[in-house]
Amino acid sequence: GFSSSSPWPGLRTLVPVLAAMALIATRGTLAQQTLAQPPLVAVGLISYPLYLWHFPLIAFTRLHVGGAPPAWIMLAVLALSAVLAWLTYRFIERPIRFGAVPLGWRVGPLLAGMAALIPLGVAATSTHGLPIRFAPEIRGFMLSGTETSSHWRRGRCLLLLQPASAFGADCAGQGGRPLLLIWGDSYGAALYPGLLHFSKPRGYDVAQYTASACPPLIGYTLEARPFCKSINDDVVLRIGRLRPDVVILDATWGHAEAVLREGLPRTVAQLRANGIARIVLMGPPPSWEGVGLSHNVLDYYRQTGSVLPERTLFRSNDAWTRGRDALFRELTRELGIDYISVRDVFCNDEGCLSRIGPGGSQLTAFDPGHLTVPGAIFLVDHTLDDLLRPAGQPSQ
Structure with missing residues (x-):
């Protein structure tokens, strides 16, 4: 279960x-008799130090490998954890618990050690992991993700494990026109800061109805997100009431082709039945292998001593993105809706943009695909004229 x-x-x-x-x-x-057998008792004796050792070893292994390590590496890590656990039990736990040293002399150093760790823990938490441990050239690229997700209005306009009733009133925008409405998952939420950035100078309003792992596909279900279907049904009703000038469909788009071919026509038909004249599908952004772009910057620096090039194919999933791009061009042409290729904005035959901004100081993504705020602003800056053009007018 x-x-x-x-x-x-x-x-x-x-x-x-x-x-x-x-x-x-x-x-x-x-059960008690079985657990009393000497081999299982031995496991029990080292179980707590084993618990303490295995997690950091696995975490550091995953960081070093840059993804899921091979099975033989994981088995070696677990064996090492067991050896370290036994050494900890034999030479640290037993002397402290049962040694001849008076109790006060044992407790005092332990309390002092714990107290010494408190400021280190506070410093690590407040600085998002002690970035000083990274080389100055790449320190600014070591993102935690909170720099971006704090702009997504999580739990209010990006629902997590919540029903549609949790959408906030401000998700509908400020009542201005024209109204651009984002409907999608967390990738749609990542687009929101970019659209918001230009909303006042360009004179439009933005609405955001997004839900984690829920693509804007009528009828879509996912066991891990039990509210997806009801959320999408609710968003369609809200769209019918708001009558936005443009509905932007934005998601990871990593779903099976059969799911897309079934869900997109149904969704487009429902939007048109609600009187929506302009529907735009945003294609998938560049995708990066492993933990994500920040880790790729670190790994590239470890391998070469240099910062990851601004445009690169290093650990890029561009072949997958190209394939999806072609599929969505076909589907949107068949459905008669507009398509914006995010790949065309960020990628060419030489690679995809990993860094943008002054001196290439800003990452385009912080994980395998979610755009950073600078990345979203960059995307909207290159596509806003197309988003705002009237229905029926050809793109430039």
């Missing part, structure tokens, strides 16, 4: 807790 998509913590948390309580309470049973 558990998977990577299971909400945690929650009521499911009671299952292992109650199971542990039952094991403790039921002495003399077969």
Whole structure:
């Protein structure tokens, strides 16, 4: 009943807790006799240091490899964790717990060590991971993601595990015209700061109705996001009431082709039935392998001693993006809606833009695909005239 998509913590948390309580309470049973066997007792003795060691070792391994490590590496890491756990138990835990040193002399150094870690923890948290540990040339590219997601209006206009009733009143915009409405998932939320940046000088308003992992496809369902279908049904009703001048469909677009070919026509038909004259589908942005663009900058620097080029194919998924681009050109042409190729803005045959801005000081994405705020502004700057043109007028 558990998977990577299971909400945690929650009521499911009671299952292992109650199971542990039952094991403790039921002495003399077969389960107790089994757990009393010497090999399992040995595992129990090192279980807590094993718990402490395995996580940082796995985390550092994943960071070093740049994604999911091969199985043999993970097995080696777990074996190393077990060895370190036994050494910790034998030479640290046992002497502290059962040694001849008086209790006060054992507790004092432990408390002093804990106290010394407090300012280090505060510094690491307040600086998003002690960026001083990175070389000055790449320090500004080590993004945590909060620099971007703080602009998405998470939990209000980008719903997480929430029903449609959680949309805030301000998601509908400020009542201005023309109104550009973004409908999509977190990639649509990443577009919002770019559209907002130009809204006042260019004289338009922006509405945002987005939900994590929920593409703007009528009828779409996802077990990990139980509200996707009802959210999309609700957004269609809101669109019918707001009558935006442009509806922008924006998502990761990593879904199966069959899902897109079934869901897009149904969605477009529903929007047209609500009187929407202009529908624009934003294509997928550049995609990067591994943990994301920040890690690629770090890894490239480790390998070459240089900053990742502004335009590059290093760990780029551009072949996939090109394939999706071709598919959406076909689908939008068949449906008679407008298509904006985000790839055409960021990529050419020499590679995709990883850095933009003055001196290439800003990353275009902070993870495998979500645009940063500068990346969204860059995209909107290159596509806004096309977004604002009247329905029926050909693109420039």
